[in-house]
Amino acid sequence: MVDELGFHLRRAQVAAFKQFAQTVTQAEDITPGLYGMLQVIANNPGLTQSALAEAMEVDRSSIVKVVNQLEDKGLIIRAAVPNDRRSYSLRMTAQGKLSLARIEDAVMRQDRDFSAALTETERGVLIGLLKRLGK
Amino acid sequence: MVDELGFHLRRAQVAAFKQFAQTVTQAEDITPGLYGMLQVIANNPGLTQSALAEAMEVDRSSIVKVVNQLEDKGLIIRAAVPNDRRSYSLRMTAQGKLSLARIEDAVMRQDRDFSAALTETERGVLIGLLKRLGK
């Protein structure tokens, strides 16, 4: 069991979520899931809800509540799409951009703190190996 | 974002779960969570439900359904504890031991398959680095 990669992967990930909750979520009221959504929206301004769902690999019905939450927080807006009245295009608000910058700072600190036992080189090696997993 | 350890950790772990579901769960009807429980019970025969809950870092109320499932599958038994009639001691059944051996085979194959892109050395390095994360 101790030599199972899946086991150690899960253990590390659960620990990372717990630490995220105790730092970033507590300070900025953003869960790991919402943070991931914000990043996708910030890096793909104007994408539709369906596109966001596809990027996050979840069903588009599961996106609705998330987008509601981010909009209620004033971080993003749903805007009409000129040529398709079925769709909404998602964008960061000015406040959302400011908030995301602050959240990113907190996430970076948490991320570094979580891997504080590793050297910078080891951290890079770890990320490189993780990227090659799965298929 | 791409240099965030937490992001890559989560991505890899989600991929591992998906692959586990498509292989081990499909063949042996055991989820990653149930498999983890089985391992703890197999390696700590006679432990109580509360001890199992502590080992898995979940509330003891969350253990009840899991133990029911494993018992319904005939993999484990709840046995009376001599000096404390409040507790149950958990053990693998003979069939449970046989099943676990088969499940472990499937898990080992899945685990190797998941990290097929890595050399044996790299796989060892990855596990070693993962073990040092968190606090």
Next chain:
DNA sequence: TATTGTTATACTCTATAACTATA
């Protein structure tokens, strides 16, 4: 007919609080 967003519904996993039977 097909697609977008939405709602209703359900299922899994987890937690908290309260109950029971013991200790």
Next chain:
DNA sequence: TATAGTTATAGAGTATAACAATA
């Protein structure tokens, strides 16, 4: 009083199916 197991309940997070509006 405290503890072990249980139950009821609730909250995330996810999925499927069906619907209205639009393409």
